[in-house]
Amino acid sequence: MLLSSLRGNKTFSHGIHPPENKEATEGQSIRRLPFAPVLIVPLSQHTGAPAKPIVRAGQEVVRGEPIAEAAGFVSVPMHAPATGVVERVGLARDARGDMSPAIVIRPYPAASQHILYGAEVDIESLSREELIRAVQATGVVGLGGAAFPTHVKLSLPEGKSVDTIIVNGCECEPYLTTDHRVMIETPEDIYKGARIVMRAMGAQRVIVAVETNKPDAAERLCASLPTGQPFSVEVCETKYPQGAEKMLIKALVNREVPSGGLPLDVGTAVFNVATLAQIGNLLPKRQGLIERVVTVTGPGVRKPGNYLMALGTPLRFVLNECGYRGDNVTQIILGGPMMGTAVASPDIPVTKGVTGILVLTKEDLPGVDGRKVYACIRCGTCVRSCPMHLNPSELGLLARKREYAEMVDRYHLMDCFECGCCSYVCPSNIPLVQYFRIAKAVSRKRKANA
Amino acid sequence: MAGLGVSLSAVLALANKRLHVEEDPRIDLVEEMLPMANCGACGTAGCRAFAEAVVAGELPPGKCTVNTPEMIDRIARFLGVDAGTQERRVARLACAGGAHVARTRARYQGMQTCRAAALVSGGGKGCAWGCLGLADCQEVCDFGAITMDEHGLPVVDEEKCTACGACVEVCPRDLFSLHPVSHRLWVACKSQARGEEAEAECEVACTGCGRCAADAAPGLITILNNLATVDYRLNERASVDAIQRCPTGAIVWLDEDVGAIKGPAAKKILRKNPLPLG
Numbered sequence: 001m002l003l004s005s006l007r008g009n010k011t012f013s014h015g016i017h018p019p020e021n022k023e024a025t026e027g028q029s030i031r032r033l034p035f036a037p038v039l040i041v042p043l044s045q046h047t048g049a050p051a052k053p054i055v056r057a058g059q060e061v062v063r064g065e066p067i068a069e070a071a072g073f074v075s076v077p078m079h080a081p082a083t084g085v086v087e088r089v090g091l092a093r094d095a096r097g098d099m100s101p102a103i104v105i106r107p108y109p110a111a112s113q114h115i116l117y118g119a120e121v122d123i124e125s126l127s128r129e130e131l132i133r134a135v136q137a138t139g140v141v142g143l144g145g146a147a148f149p150t151h152v153k154l155s156l157p158e159g160k161s162v163d164t165i166i167v168n169g170c171e172c173e174p175y176l177t178t179d180h181r182v183m184i185e186t187p188e189d190i191y192k193g194a195r196i197v198m199r200a201m202g203a204q205r206v207i208v209a210v211e212t213n214k215p216d217a218a219e220r221l222c223a224s225l226p227t228g229q230p231f232s233v234e235v236c237e238t239k240y241p242q243g244a245e246k247m248l249i250k251a252l253v254n255r256e257v258p259s260g261g262l263p264l265d266v267g268t269a270v271f272n273v274a275t276l277a278q279i280g281n282l283l284p285k286r287q288g289l290i291e292r293v294v295t296v297t298g299p300g301v302r303k304p305g306n307y308l309m310a311l312g313t314p315l316r317f318v319l320n321e322c323g324y325r326g327d328n329v330t331q332i333i334l335g336g337p338m339m340g341t342a343v344a345s346p347d348i349p350v351t352k353g354v355t356g357i358l359v360l361t362k363e364d365l366p367g368v369d370g371r372k373v374y375a376c377i378r379c380g381t382c383v384r385s386c387p388m389h390l391n392p393s394e395l396g397l398l399a400r401k402r403e404y405a406e407m408v409d410r411y412h413l414m415d416c417f418e419c420g421c422c423s424y425v426c427p428s429n430i431p432l433v434q435y436f437r438i439a440k441a442v443s444r445k446r447k448a449n450a
Numbered sequence: 451m452a453g454l455g456v457s458l459s460a461v462l463a464l465a466n467k468r469l470h471v472e473e474d475p476r477i478d479l480v481e482e483m484l485p486m487a488n489c490g491a492c493g494t495a496g497c498r499a500f501a502e503a504v505v506a507g508e509l510p511p512g513k514c515t516v517n518t519p520e521m522i523d524r525i526a527r528f529l530g531v532d533a534g535t536q537e538r539r540v541a542r543l544a545c546a547g548g549a550h551v552a553r554t555r556a557r558y559q560g561m562q563t564c565r566a567a568a569l570v571s572g573g574g575k576g577c578a579w580g581c582l583g584l585a586d587c588q589e590v591c592d593f594g595a596i597t598m599d600e601h602g603l604p605v606v607d608e609e610k611c612t613a614c615g616a617c618v619e620v621c622p623r624d625l626f627s628l629h630p631v632s633h634r635l636w637v638a639c640k641s642q643a644r645g646e647e648a649e650a651e652c653e654v655a656c657t658g659c660g661r662c663a664a665d666a667a668p669g670l671i672t673i674l675n676n677l678a679t680v681d682y683r684l685n686e687r688a689s690v691d692a693i694q695r696c697p698t699g700a701i702v703w704l705d706e707d708v709g710a711i712k713g714p715a716a717k718k719i720l721r722k723n724p725l726p727l728g
Contacts (some may be wrong), residue, residue, distance in 0.1 A: 091643065097572020099579075099643060331559075344556035344571035431561050438565045441622075 009212055011237035012247040014387045016421045018174050018240055018338065020213060024304040025297050026177040030185055032308045033321055035082050035107045039312035040092050041067065042102040045351040046141040047148045048074035053103055059086045064117035064287055067103055076139045076149050079117075079288030081310035082107035095334050095341065095348050102349075105312065118287040123196060131200040138282045139289045139352075144168060144179070144243070144272030145335055147353030150279065153269060154200045162201045162269050164253055167194055167208040169217060169273040170236060170243035173336025176356040178293045179273045181306045183210065183217035187224040190273050191231065192280030197271060205230040207252055208273075213238040240338060241419040245270035247387050259415050294350055296322045300329040300359030309350055316346040318357060330365055333358040338420045374428035382422035382432060388415050392422035392432045399435035404443050413439055476529065477501050483525050485516045489592055491614035510534025516593075516612040537630040539613040541595075541606050544625045545581040546638040546700070548601025549724035552580055552652035557727060568622035576651035579640040581625055587617035601724070635670075635680050635688040636710070639700040642675040649698065653719060656700035666692035671701075 044050035051068035061067055061080040068078040084107035092102035107113075126134060136151035156162065167190065171179040183190065194206045210218040212235055221233045236242050236251055246257045248270055255266040263269055278289055290311055297304040302323025309318060315332065333340040334354050350357075382392035390412055398407045407413040413436060422432040481501040488496040492513045494503055503509040504525065511517075511525040512535035519535065526533035553576035558567050564586040567573030573582045583602030595610035596617060604617075608631065618626040625640060637656055641648040645657035658676035667687035671678050678701055680688070690703045690711070699716030 093578065095571065097568075097570075097575075097578060342560075342570055344558070344574040431566075434561050434566050434569075437569050438563070441565065441569060 009235055009237040010251045011239055011242060012250045012387060014385055014389065014421070015239045015241060015247070016385050016424055017238075018424065020238075021175045021297075022177050022180070022213070025175075025295050025306055026180050026214075028181075028305045030181050030293055030306045030308050033310075033313065033318065035113070035310055036313045036317035037106065038087070038314065039081050039084075039105045039107060039310055040102050040314060040349040041078055041081065041105065041312040042092065042094050042100055042349065042351060043068055043078065044094075044100055045078070045147060045311070045353060046076050047146070048072070048076075048152070050101060051075055051078050053089050053101075055086050055089065055103060057086055057088045060084070061086060061105060062116055063111075063113050064115040064290055066117075066288060067105075070136060073155075074149060074152050076136060076141055076151075077288065078103070079139055079290050080105060081290040081312050083111035083113055084108045093345055093348050095343055095351065095354075097344050115287060115290075118285045121284060121286050123199075123284055128200050128202065131196060134283055134286070135196070135200070135279060138279065138287065140275060140278050140282065141289075141352050142272055143274040143278065143292060143352065143355070145339065145353050145355050147351070150197075150271070150275055153271075154197060156201060156264060160264050161267060162264055163204045163267045164269075165194060165198050165201065165203045165206045166245075166248055166252060166268055166270045167206060167273055167276060168243055168245065168248055168270050169208055169210045169214070169221070170248065171214070172211065172238075172240045172243040173338055173340075173355070174240075175297050175358050176295045176336045177297075178295045178306055178355055180214050180217050182274045182277050182293060183214070184220050186277050186281070187221050189277040189280035190221075191224065191226050191229075192284070193276030193278070194231065194271075194280070195226075195229065196279055196283055197269070197276065201269060203269070205232070207231075208233045209236050209248055209252055210234070211236050211238040211242055240421065241387055244387065244417060244419060246417075259412055289352065292350075292352065292354070294318070294354055295356035296359075297356065298359040299361045299364055300325050300332075311352060312349045314347055314349050315343065315357060318350065319346060319359065324359065325361070328361040328363075329359055330362050331360045333360065338424070339418060371429050373430055376428055376430060379427060381425045381427065385421040385425045387419060387421065388412075388417065390416060392436075395439075396422075396430055396432045396435055399432075399439050404439045404446070407436075407439050408443050413443065416440070474505050476505050479528070480504055480511075480525055483517075483521050483528070484514060485521075487516045487592060487612070487614075489516060489612060489614035489616070491515050491612055504531075505529065507531065512536055515539065516614070537632060539628045539630050540608045540611040541613060541615075541617050541626050542629050542633075542636060543581065543604055543606065544627065544636075544638060544640045545579075545603070545623075546654045546702075547575075547577055547580040547652040548599065548603040549583065550601045550721045551654050551719055551725070552577055553650075553725055554727055565620070565622050577641055577643070577648075577655065579623060579625075579642065580652060581623065586620045586622075587626065590616040590620045592616065600722075629682075631706075633680075633682055633685055633688075634704050635666075635685075635692055635701065636704050637678045637680060637701050638710075640677065642677055644676055648676065653717070654698050654700055657698060659697065661695040661697070662692045662701045665695060 049071040052071045053068045055067045063083045065080045067080045070077050084105045087104040087106045089103050091099040094100045132151050132154050140150045141147045169183050249268050332343050395411050416436050420433045484497045486497050492500050494500045511522045512533045555576045556574035558574040564582040564584040567582050585598050587604050588596045593610050595607045596604045599605050613628045639656035641655045648655035658673050660673050663671040670684045693701050693713035695715045696713045699712035702710040
């Protein structure tokens with residue numbers, strides 16, 4: 001007891017402490033954004049096979065109605081985010097800058113937008129397989145950003161078992177506060193969802209993890225802990241990337257996920273709080289995922305906050321609603337500043353995996369254009385920051401020589417999950433994580449072609 | 451010490467005799483006749499491996515695309531085999547969207563390589579299929595065959611190109627492919643966007659209008675995903691007829707002497723400066 005209190009809050013080794021910048025939005029309750037004149041629903045908002053459209057251009061759809069079905073097991077269906085008419089089914093720009101298939105819906109301005117689809121279901125009566133199928137039918141994917149279909153995570157391969165479910169409320173990315181607000185406003189839904197995944201996986205306990213910078217969320221979660229359930233709330237140190245699943249498993253249950261392995265190899269599964277809140281809310285009603293909470297923040301918007309918005313809302317509409325300061329904006333980032341990606345077009349839609357929209361101005365990015373890259377001085381700061389205990393310095397030198405095979409075989413490149421700590425701390429401004437993303441993309445392409 | 455030296459040298463002398471590997475002396479001679487570019491275009495690991503394969507009769511000398519015809523002939527005569535020369539192939543770029551005709555929607559500030567830009571929202575280029583213009587291909591070309599023109603598009607010097615395929619591999623948009631020089635009909639576009647959308651992003655985009663398909667020999671050109679696609683198995687039927695009515699000039703005829711020719715109906719591009727951002 002004494003020892004553990006001396007050790008302070010639970011955490012992992014290495015990592016960084018970037019400025020949090022969460023003040024602008026963390027105290028504001030979730031507000032609903034109106035429907036945009038056009039909603040763009042990409043068929044591939046998740047990892048896995050793109051969904052197959054089951055509507056045609058000109059067809060009327062009702063809010064919550066399935067508009068695309070899952071194409072295989074690693075795939076999820078899509079639901080109409082609003083009552084309206086399907087304008088077209090075709091290519092639309094996505095966040096990666098590619099053109100990918102999407103369903104474009106024009107909502108009816110005068111429609112009541114009631115969700116008429118769904119049916120009450122007693123979840124306690126469902127078997128494990130039925131629960132997994134029901135989760136797939138909701139279309140829920142990892143809402144923390146990865147967008148991996150949740151039902152796939154729930155299906156354990158032969159011979160594997162999970163004893164501990166970790167509910168990830170760390171939200172270590174600077175600026176983002178969606179999970180924070182979800183934990184404060186709908187803790188009951190999170191617990192309902194946790195109960196469902198615990199049953200589906202046959203786990204024995206659930207640990208909800210929150211960082212020390214969200215004491216109000218931890219308090220709300222503790223206050224609404226269901227009685228008679230093996231649930232507990234743990235407070236972790238505020239550190240980036242505490243919310244990465246491998247880091248969280250190490251911090252909470254002191255198990256290390258093997259290289260190339262999954263959390264279930266060490267008997268754990270990690271779910272984001274917003275994912276569970278959606279499952280807890282939707283599954284008992286047999287409804288589909290049609291909206292999510294997104295943090296819109298940064299000095300480039302006048303009305304930062306957490307907004308509940310229909311999936312498919314174009315960024316341009318979101319930014320206009322939030323008081324976009326167009327003149328001075330230099331960068332719009334989907335996700336947080338550490339792992340998010342800059343977007344090239346405001347016409348791309350909000351998808352299931354979008355946690356935040358960060359709008360930065362010239363003053364926030366001084367010298368982003370002319371930042372000189374110096375040679376590696378072998379200071380080892382990146383090695384001390386890498387949460388995966390890789391050697392970014394050596395990997396960076398190999399990347400410059402395009403020795404991608406060597407990076408994969410000898411330096412475990414594929415264990416890098418692109419948290420960006422190495423780039424953040426590098427005194428020589430070496431774009432390490434950018435190198436690694438290229439190296440990983442090339443290696444994956446070569447493997448696919450081989 | 452001296453004793454140790456003598457005994458070890460004896461061991462070495464013995465090893466030299468006992469472990470001697472008989473190697474075909476012709477391998478060295480053939481290797482000397484190769485360009486030593488070690489480019490890998492022939493499919494082997496390098497020039498030495500290629501020389502071994504040629505001497506063993508596994509590959510014809512003409513498989514080396516970098517070598518001059520005279521040297522290939524010399525190797526063939528030296529080994530008494532057929533030269534097996536293939537038709538000369540060159541790398542071709544399926545994009546003509548330079549900065550003066552293709553829109554840039556956002557200014558890309560990240561690492562100045564195509565591969566990095568392709569990972570960040572496609573680098574701000576309006577066309578999702580077009581050339582990013584950051585010269586990764588120029589950098590990997592060991593033969594100096596690729597140079598960037600004033601509009602930020604790579605230009606292949608067909609004389610210097612050895613069809614090694616380095617540019618084909620490096621391009622994140624897969625715009626390069628290797629073609630025999632006899633493939634004269636060329637669609638310099640990969641955009642699958644619908645007609646007016648493709649043209650809104652790039653003035654020289656293929657809009658999939660189908661005029662070339664109608665004018666060409668039957669089956670030679672088909673419109674697949676809003677893009678004219680040439681079936682090169684029917685290449686001997688290709689003629690300049692196909693490009694005559696192309697409204698954007700996306701399909702060109704690569705003339706041996708004057709280079710790419712656009713049809714008379716193609717709109718004239720007079721602008722020299724890059725299009726404004728946005």
